[in-house]
Amino acid sequence: MFLLTMGDCVPLTKEFTKGVCINMEKKQLLYTGKAKKVYTTDDPNLCIFEYKDDATAFNGLKKGSFEGKGEINNQMANFIFRLLEKDGIKTHLVEELSKRETLVKKCKIIPLEVIVRNVAAGSFSKRFGVKEGTPLKNPTLEFSYKDDDLGDPMINTSQALAIGLATKEEIDQIAEMAFKVNESLKKIFLNIGIKIIDFKIEVGKTADGEIVLADEISPDTCRLWDAETNKKLDKDRFRFDLGEFSDVYFEVWGRLNEYYAK
Ligand code: TMP
Ligand code: ASP
Numbered sequence: 582m583f584l585l586t587m588g589d590c591v592p593l594t595k596e597f598t599k600g601v602c603i604n605m606e607k608k609q610l611l612y613t614g615k616a617k618k619v620y621t622t623d624d625p626n627l628c629i630f631e632y633k634d635d636a637t638a639f640n641g642l643k644k645g646s647f648e649g650k651g652e653i654n655n656q657m658a659n660f661i662f663r664l665l666e667k668d669g670i671k672t673h674l675v676e677e678l679s680k681r682e683t684l685v686k687k688c689k690i691i692p693l694e695v696i697v698r699n700v701a702a703g704s705f706s707k708r709f710g711v712k713e714g715t716p717l718k719n720p721t722l723e724f725s726y727k728d729d730d731l732g733d734p735m736i737n738t739s740q741a742l743a744i745g746l747a748t749k750e751e752i753d754q755i756a757e758m759a760f761k762v763n764e765s766l767k768k769i770f771l772n773i774g775i776k777i778i779d780f781k782i783e784v785g786k787t788a789d790g791e792i793v794l795a796d797e798i799s800p801d802t803c804r805l806w807d808a809e810t811n812k813k814l815d816k817d818r819f820r821f822d823l824g825e826f827s828d829v830y831f832e833v834w835g836r837l838n839e840y841y842a843k
Contacts, residue, residue, distance in 0.1 A: 605629060605676075605684050615641060616654065616801060625687065626788050630655070632681045636801070638820040640732055645819055647827035652680040653834050658797035659683055660837055661769065665794065668765040670758060672794040673785060688785025688795045691747050694725040694733060695755055697763045698779035702804050703817075705779070714811065720763050722756055727783070754792050755784050762794065770805060773836040775814060778804035800830050 607620035607629045615637040620629045632651030637644050655677070662672040675684040698721045701711040705721070724741060725733040738752055747755070762782060770777045780803035785795035796802075800815040807814060814829040 605678060607631070607682075617651070617797075622684070627675060628685055628687045629678065630683045630685055632683075632797075636816065636819050636826075638816065640729055643820070645826070647830075650827065650830060653830050654797060654799040654801060655681045655683055657799050657834050657837065660841070661766075661798045662794065664769050664841065665762060665765050665798075668761070670762055670765065670794055671791060673787070685795070686785075686787050686793065688787055688793060690727070690783055690785045690795060691751065691755065691792075692727040693736070693741060693746055693755070693784070694727050695759045695782045695784060696723045696725065696779060697721065697759050697782075698723075699763070699767070700776070700778040700804075700806075702778050720760060722759055751786075751792060758782075758784065758792070758794065762798075766798070766803070771808065773833075773840045774808045775833065775836070776806045776808050776811075778806055780804070800833055805833060 605622050605624075605627065608623065609621045610618060611621050611628065612619040616633055616635055618631045618633065620631065622629055632655040634646040634648055634650040635644070636646055636650065659674055659677045662674045666672055666674070673685040673688050675686060677683050698705055699717060701709070701715040701717060702713045705711065706713045706715075724736050724738070726736040726741070726746065727733060736746075741747055741752065742749060759782060763777070763780075766777045766780065780798065782794060782798065782802070783796035785793055787793055803815055804817060805814040806812065812829075813823060814833050816826075818824065818826045818829055
C-alpha cells in the first residue's frame with residue numbers, strides 16, 4: 582500500500598483514513614465477473630473492485646441492468662461489511678475509493694458459494710417441496726461448488742474435502758462465519774423493517790492465510806422481504822420479472838442510510 586502525505590494526494594482516488602491518505606490506481610484488469618471487474622494495483626496484496634450496472638440470472642442466461650446499480654451495490658456492500666466488522670467479522674474491505682470502486686485485500690477465493698437460509702424460498706423450496714415463505718426451524722447452511730461451467734452444483738462437506746476445495750479447518754471456520762454473518766444480518770435488516778430470507782457469501786484467504794468475508798453482500802446476493810408486507814426487495818424482482826427492479830435497490834439503500842448513517 583502507498584502511504585502518502587495528504588499533500589501528495591490527487592483528487593478522485595484519495596481517501597483520508599485516520600490521518601492516512603490511501604492513493605491507489607487501477608493497473609491491470611485481472612478478472613471480469615458478471616457484476617464487477619477486478620483490477621490489480623501497485624500493491625500485490627491489494628485489488629480494486631469496480632462494480633458494473635449489469636445484472637444476470639440463471640448462470641448468465643438472463644441479462645439486464647439499470648443505471649446506478651453498480652454504485653448502489655458497491656456502497657451498500659461496503660456499508661454492510663463495516664457493520665459486520667463491528668460484530669467481529671473479518672472482511673476483505675480496505676477503503677471505498679469512489680461510488681463504484683473499492684480497494685480490497687487480494688484474496689484467493691475458496692470456490693464455494695456459502696448459502697444460509699432462514700425461510701424457505703428459491704431452490705430450497707423447489708428442491709424440498711417446502712412452500713415459499715415457510716420459516717425454517719433452524720438456519721440452514723449449504724455449499725455450491727463455484728463453477729459456472731458445471732452450473733454451480735450443490736456440494737457437501739465430504740465432497741468438497743474429497744476434491745480439495747478447502748481443508749476441514751477452513752470449512753469449519755467458514756460455517757462458523759456464515760452463521761455469525763446471519764445473526765448480524767438479521768439484526769441489521771430487522772432494524773430497517775426487512776427480513777433476511779436467505780443469502781450467499783463468498784470467503785477468501787488473504788496472503789497471510791487469514792479467512793475473510795469477500796465479494797459482496799447486496800440485494801443481488803440476498804433475499805430481502807419487507808417485514809410487514811413481504812414485498813420482495815431484491816434481485817428476485819429481476820429474476821422473475823416482477824417489476825420495480827431498480828426501485829427496490831434504491832429503497833433498501835435508502836432505508837440503510839436513513840437508519841445507520843445518522
Ligand atoms: P437459491 O434459492 O437460488 O439457491 O439462492 C439462495 C441465495 O443465494 C439467494 O439469496 C440468492 C443467492 N444467490 C446468489 O447470490 N448467486 C447465485 O448465483 C445464486 C444461484 C443465488
Ligand atoms: N448470479 C447468478 C448468475 O448470473 C445467478 C443468480 O443470481 O440468480 O448467473
